[in-house]
Amino acid sequence: MSQWKNFTKGFLKENPVFVLLLGLCPTLGVTSTAINGMAMGLATLFVLLMSNIVVSLIKNLIPEKVRIPSFIVVIATFVTVVDLVMAGYAPAVHEQLGLFIPLIVVNCIVLGRAEAFASRKSFMSSMIDGLGMGLGFTFALTLLGSVREILGSLSIFGFKFMEGDGILVFILPPGAFIALGYLIAIMNKFKKA
Amino acid sequence: MAKKESTFINMVATLFIVTLVASTALAYVYELTKEPIEAAKLAKKLEAIDAVVPDYDNQPVDEMFKVAVGDGQDSIEFYPAKKEGKVVGTAVRSYTNTGYNGLVVLMVGVLPDGTIKDIEVVQHKETPGLGTKMESPKFKDQFKNMDPSQVTIKVKKDGGDIDAITAATISSRAFSAATQLAIDTYKKGGNK
Numbered sequence: 280m281s282q283w284k285n286f287t288k289g290f291l292k293e294n295p296v297f298v299l300l301l302g303l304c305p306t307l308g309v310t311s312t313a314i315n316g317m318a319m320g321l322a323t324l325f326v327l328l329m330s331n332i333v334v335s336l337i338k339n340l341i342p343e344k345v346r347i348p349s350f351i352v353v354i355a356t357f358v359t360v361v362d363l364v365m366a367g368y369a370p371a372v373h374e375q376l377g378l379f380i381p382l383i384v385v386n387c388i389v390l391g392r393a394e395a396f397a398s399r400k401s402f403m404s405s406m407i408d409g410l411g412m413g414l415g416f417t418f419a420l421t422l423l424g425s426v427r428e429i430l431g432s433l434s435i436f437g438f439k440f441m442e443g444d445g446i447l448v449f450i451l452p453p454g455a456f457i458a459l460g461y462l463i464a465i466m467n468k469f470k471k472a
Numbered sequence: 473m474a475k476k477e478s479t480f481i482n483m484v485a486t487l488f489i490v491t492l493v494a495s496t497a498l499a500y501v502y503e504l505t506k507e508p509i510e511a512a513k514l515a516k517k518l519e520a521i522d523a524v525v526p527d528y529d530n531q532p533v534d535e536m537f538k539v540a541v542g543d544g545q546d547s548i549e550f551y552p553a554k555k556e557g558k559v560v561g562t563a564v565r566s567y568t569n570t571g572y573n574g575l576v577v578l579m580v581g582v583l584p585d586g587t588i589k590d591i592e593v594v595q596h597k598e599t600p601g602l603g604t605k606m607e608s609p610k611f612k613d614q615f616k617n618m619d620p621s622q623v624t625i626k627v628k629k630d631g632g633d634i635d636a637i638t639a640a641t642i643s644s645r646a647f648s649a650a651t652q653l654a655i656d657t658y659k660k661g662g663n664k
Contacts, residue, residue, distance in 0.1 A: 337490075339476070340486065341486055341490075342477060342478040342479070342482045342486055343478050344483060345483045348487060349486060349490045352487075352490050352491055353490070353494065355494070356494040356497055356498055359498055359501070360498070360501050363501055363502060363505040363509070364501070364505055366505065366512070367505040367507075367508030367509040367511075367512060368505075368508055370509075370513070370516065447602070451599070
């Protein structure tokens, strides 16, 4: 597989949210606004990229039987770093995302990529994979957040473009499921064409 | 490079090294971010205080004192704002656990004559789009320049004078309860 293909697969062909349906907990939980979705996506992107890099570098030093615990420790370390840095430098966003930041540890995409990709492939491929998957995740969350914000609060990235209240259900959890369902349907149509 | 074998020693050693490196790195990041996190917390507190009391020239956070509420509840923090040594207002950090999703924390600005200047919502987990409207001026401004001795701080449904937020009566009740607690505690011991 060429590196370019390796990079772009995270957006459409193997998009973590729309195709693999991984990491749906933060996807549904934090995407009530576009900014929240993007912040969550970027935090996951960082963890995914760094853990893929580290795992691909240490993969030969880790005995087979303790590889999952070792990967989890690596991932948890980067998640805690993100958590601390966000609390210090972006407190407003950190408060909005709340518990979902520490929960990146158990996000299936991160461990999934470490186990299925980074522990078998070279450093370069793993880095590109992490970047592509992370950007694909960010893209999906920002898109979902935008749709929900536009329909639910009639604003985009905090900028209100119309007076009024919008359709409340899109801000609430059921709206996340409805919006995600339609987005997946559109993505599938798009993919086949 | 060949994979390491999964012998007992190898596994223990690997996990030990991995966790050691991880904890060292985290300790370093923790030290690095400690100050910004403290600063961010303080800035947020000051922002809430600034919003609810008149201009002051002292350090309300340094002069903070606590007043017990009783019944094993957390005591309430008072931040006196002074100008030229005279108290011009007090920011009362009140709270209630009766929000729709538990804890709601308010910063209530009380003037020396006992009237409420303004209220800021410090922390809450209310439903987005419904309970979060308690942060909006439409609801909050009912409390602006309010004299608590003239009105009953309860929603109209409970026989008070406060217009509740549509579809968020519980959040409105919680907001009123926290405000009432602030006023009561202020009368009890915050009027220094």
